[in-house]
Amino acid sequence: MSTDKAQTWVYAEDYIPEHEVLLAARDAAVEVGAAPVSTGIGATLRMLAAVSGARAVLEIGTGAGVSALWLLDGMPADGVLTTIDHEVEFHKHARRAFTAAKISPQRTRLIAGRALDVLPRMAARAYDMLVIDGDVLEAPQYLDHAVRVLRPGGVVAFVHALWHDQVADPARRDPETVVCRELVRFLSTSEDFIPSLLPVGDGLLVAVKR
Numbered sequence: 001m002s003t004d005k006a007q008t009w010v011y012a013e014d015y016i017p018e019h020e021v022l023l024a025a026r027d028a029a030v031e032v033g034a035a036p037v038s039t040g041i042g043a044t045l046r047m048l049a050a051v052s053g054a055r056a057v058l059e060i061g062t063g064a065g066v067s068a069l070w071l072l073d074g075m076p077a078d079g080v081l082t083t084i085d086h087e088v089e090f091h092k093h094a095r096r097a098f099t100a101a102k103i104s105p106q107r108t109r110l111i112a113g114r115a116l117d118v119l120p121r122m123a124a125r126a127y128d129m130l131v132i133d134g135d136v137l138e139a140p141q142y143l144d145h146a147v148r149v150l151r152p153g154g155v156v157a158f159v160h161a162l163w164h165d166q167v168a169d170p171a172r173r174d175p176e177t178v179v180c181r182e183l184v185r186f187l188s189t190s191e192d193f194i195p196s197l198l199p200v201g202d203g204l205l206v207a208v209k210r
Ligand SMILES: C[S@@+](CC[C@H](N)C(=O)[O-])C[C@H]1O[C@@H](n2cnc3c(N)ncnc32)[C@H](O)[C@@H]1O
Pocket: 029, 034, 035, 036, 037, 060, 061, 062, 063, 064, 065, 066, 067, 068, 084, 085, 086, 087, 090, 113, 114, 115, 116, 133, 134, 135, 138
């Protein structure tokens, strides 16, 4: 890879600067160990929420709320983000960030629980967008739910799709890398989705439900 390419990626990642509340949420996330999405992924999620006019977004993996803040900024003013995390402590940080960003409490629904216990309770065809940033090893099951909960034309976005730059290297065979690689491959031929793999941040696999 050329030095120019590395410089270009850094430039693209930093293209949209984060405001004070986002930076504070990012600091809190790093402090508690809830790895936040990169700035480039956040900006891309915001753009996807905006372009799809997403009024109902479902997120797996709230963390301290960094991706949630980006999503809410791209959604219409009456849009509602439902976000799932099994760490109640992380939800406290996310709530604090939403308050600091002056987001009305009606716009967020935080569900504490394990994703695979919660997802079956989510209504079918009720969501415009699903963001997957929970347990990587469970991602294939999350994707099964995506087919059910997304409306036709809805968008699924899988964060960490290129898993620490290991997915592109066939010699890397740890469980997380293999799951990400198989999911990327599966979506490339799926008849249910129109996919695109974006090399932003740690990789963002985006697909529109047919
Ligand atoms: C990478 S962090 C999410 C970061 C967040 N999206 C952000 O940008 O700030 C992953 C989150 O998924 C949560 N998580 C992991 N496994 C989970 C599961 N099985 N069910 C629900 N949440 C889970 C973790 O507690 C953690 O907060």
